Amino acid sequence: MPSVTTGLVAVPNIPHLNAEPAAFGGNLKLILPPILGLLLLMPQAVFAQTDTNALPWWGWAFLLFLTSFLIGIFGVLAGIGGGVLFVPLVSSFFPFHIDFVRGAGLFIALSSALAAAPGLLKANLASIKLAFPAGLIASAFSLVGAMLGLWLSALNPGYIHGSLGLLIMIIVGIMFFSKRTDYPAVNPNDKWAAFFNIGGTYIEGTTGKQIQWTVHRTLPGLFSFSLVGLLAGMFGMGAGWANVPVLNLIMGAPVKVAVATSGFILSITDSAAWFYLNKGAVLPLVVVPSMVGIILGSRIGAKLLPKVEPGLIRMILMVVLLLAGLRSFVKAFGI
Amino acid sequence: MNELETRYQNLPCQQSYAKLLGILVNLDLALLILTFAIYSFGLIDPLLPIKELTAAWGLPAGDYIARTGGITGWGWALKLNYGDYIPFIGIAFLASNSMICYAIAGGMTLRRGRFVIGFNIVLDFAVSFLAASDLLHNLH
Numbered sequence: 122m123p124s125v126t127t128g129l130v131a132v133p134n135i136p137h138l139n140a141e142p143a144a145f146g147g148n149l150k151l152i153l154p155p156i157l158g159l160l161l162l163m164p165q166a167v168f169a170q171t172d173t174n175a176l177p178w179w180g181w182a183f184l185l186f187l188t189s190f191l192i193g194i195f196g197v198l199a200g201i202g203g204g205v206l207f208v209p210l211v212s213s214f215f216p217f218h219i220d221f222v223r224g225a226g227l228f229i230a231l232s233s234a235l236a237a238a239p240g241l242l243k244a245n246l247a248s249i250k251l252a253f254p255a256g257l258i259a260s261a262f263s264l265v266g267a268m269l270g271l272w273l274s275a276l277n278p279g280y281i282h283g284s285l286g287l288l289i290m291i292i293v294g295i296m297f298f299s300k301r302t303d304y305p306a307v308n309p310n311d312k313w314a315a316f317f318n319i320g321g322t323y324i325e326g327t328t329g330k331q332i333q334w335t336v337h338r339t340l341p342g343l344f345s346f347s348l349v350g351l352l353a354g355m356f357g358m359g360a361g362w363a364n365v366p367v368l369n370l371i372m373g374a375p376v377k378v379a380v381a382t383s384g385f386i387l388s389i390t391d392s393a394a395w396f397y398l399n400k401g402a403v404l405p406l407v408v409v410p411s412m413v414g415i416i417l418g419s420r421i422g423a424k425l426l427p428k429v430e431p432g433l434i435r436m437i438l439m440v441v442l443l444l445a446g447l448r449s450f451v452k453a454f455g456i
Numbered sequence: 457m458n459e460l461e462t463r464y465q466n467l468p469c470q471q472s473y474a475k476l477l478g479i480l481v482n483l484d485l486a487l488l489i490l491t492f493a494i495y496s497f498g499l500i501d502p503l504l505p506i507k508e509l510t511a512a513w514g515l516p517a518g519d520y521i522a523r524t525g526g527i528t529g530w531g532w533a534l535k536l537n538y539g540d541y542i543p544f545i546g547i548a549f550l551a552s553n554s555m556i557c558y559a560i561a562g563g564m565t566l567r568r569g570r571f572v573i574g575f576n577i578v579l580d581f582a583v584s585f586l587a588a589s590d591l592l593h594n595l596h
Contacts, residue, residue, distance in 0.1 A: 178506050178507075178509070178510050179496070181510075182496070216514050217514065218513065218514050218515055218516055218517070220516050220517040220520075221513060221517065221520075224517075228547065228550070228551075231550065231551065232484070232550060235477065235480075235481050235553055235554075238474070238477055238481075239474040239481065240474075242470050242471070242473060242474035242477070243471065243474045245466050245470070248466070248470075249466075249469070249470050249473065249561065249573070250466075250467060250573060253573060253576045253577055254576055256580060257579050257580050257583065260580065260583045260584065260587075261583050264583070264587055264592060268592070271518075274516060275516055275518055278516065309460055309463075314463070315459055315463065316572065317572060317576070318462060318463050318570075318572060318573065320460075320463035320464050321464060321465070321466045322464050322465070322466060333464040334464075335460070335464070388477075388553075388554060389554045389558075389580060389584075391553075391554050391555075391587070392583055392584055392586075392587035393587070394551050395551055395587035395588040396587050397517075398544075398547065398548065398551065399528060399529050399530075399587075399588075399590045399592075400517055400518075400528060401517050401520065401521045401526050401527065401528040402517035403547060404509070404513060405492065405495060405543035405544065405547065406496075406506075406509065406513075407513070408543075408547060409488055409491075409492040409546070410492075412488060412550075413488060413489060413492075416485060
């Protein structure tokens with residue numbers, strides 16, 4: 122059975138890339154109570170104010186580590202990137218300015234993508250030939266997004282909180298309604314796919330069959346990455362939620378290739394992270410506990426993955442995201 | 457071999473890229489934990505006391521820099537005698553991982569005559585290098 126690395130650990134057969142759901146397991150009984158507790162507390166938290174003096178600095182650092190650790194676990198279980206959960210949750214419930222949260226979010230997305238990339242590349246699920254043209258466009262536009270985001274939040278942080286809240290609600294909608302296609306029918310005569318030589322071969326873990334794939338609608342697909350990069354840079358989030366539909370539904374890459382290559386694209390979209398670092402929007406006290414937390418959490422999540430029902434976890438996390446999006450939106454009005 | 461058959465072939469440099477990145481990521485984790493431990497346990501005195509940092513972390517990045525006398529760009533590299541700047545070694549090294557891999561993959565693909573993907577990787581390197589160089593920060 123082939124194995125890949127997710128969050129620095131070997132995971133047999135990349136279960137979250139499998140189309141078949143894992144069996145409902147006993148571990149879920151242990152996981153559900155804290156999640157449900159969190160859900161019950163969150164409506165109150167939506168209208169709560171964060172006070173720096175409520176905790177000493179190490180308390181905030183520990184809470185950040187714990188939050189990122191949980192995001193790491195549930196992000197892997199639900200197949201949702203860490204950045205998309207981190208930014209709305211931490212910007213809503215922690216005292217750090219959203220500039221520092223976005224800086225940390227970009228580094229979280231980068232570190233978790235870097236940790237997963239070697240295994241995905243070795244298994245030939247992530248493709249360099251598909252990732253580099255898309256990553257080039259996403260990376261360049263993420264720089265523009267980063268400039269725009271920092272400029273807007275300097276004018277009024279409410280602009281970023283409000284638009285982030287709206288975007289999060291749209292992302293939940295996309296996650297809820299989008300349907301993935303395991304093996305889309307692809308017209309192999311796309312001249313841009315031929316020009317970039319985009320295609321590849323991998324072994325399907327569940328059947329042992331060799332799958333050859335290529336893409337179509339290459340030009341509109343690649344142009345879509347300009348918007349993806351812009352949003353990722355502007356809000357400091359990984360953009361797996363957008364990469365996968367573009368690669369799978371527009372360009373026709375098989376779903377496993379789309380998910381794996383999306384992760385790899387995040388690892389090469391490092392420009393916005395550099396921009397935030399150079400602007401002084403990266404605080405080690407915020408970034409390092411978050412990165413270590415998410416990497417360790419991803420390891421636990423990867424171990425729990427075969428034993429839980431990913432669909433249910435995904436649904437619960439969508440509710441958490443929706444509440445975090447609502448909180449962010451409310452914060453835009455100074456509430 | 458026709459064009460479609462070459463399209464279905466994975467690039468040979470993909471495996472080298474994966475191996476190199478795997479090594480770099482393990483180094484990242486070690487560096488992040490080590491440098492943050494030096495900072496958080498106060499083994500080397502910070503330039504900015506943590507109390508002042510927590511009082512300012514709710515400000516926009518620009519105001520934070522102005523209030524704390526913080527450093528932008530690569531200025532942190534000149535302040536490594538202070539504990540609060542040491543974690544930037546791990547952070548910047550992690551952000552450099554892909555550029556190190558681009559250099560290897562770009563060289564391999566160009567040597568094998570794969571000019572389209574090779575040039576693409578060179579452009580990716582250029583965008584990351586531009587972002588890392590701090591030139592855009594000065595323009596912004």
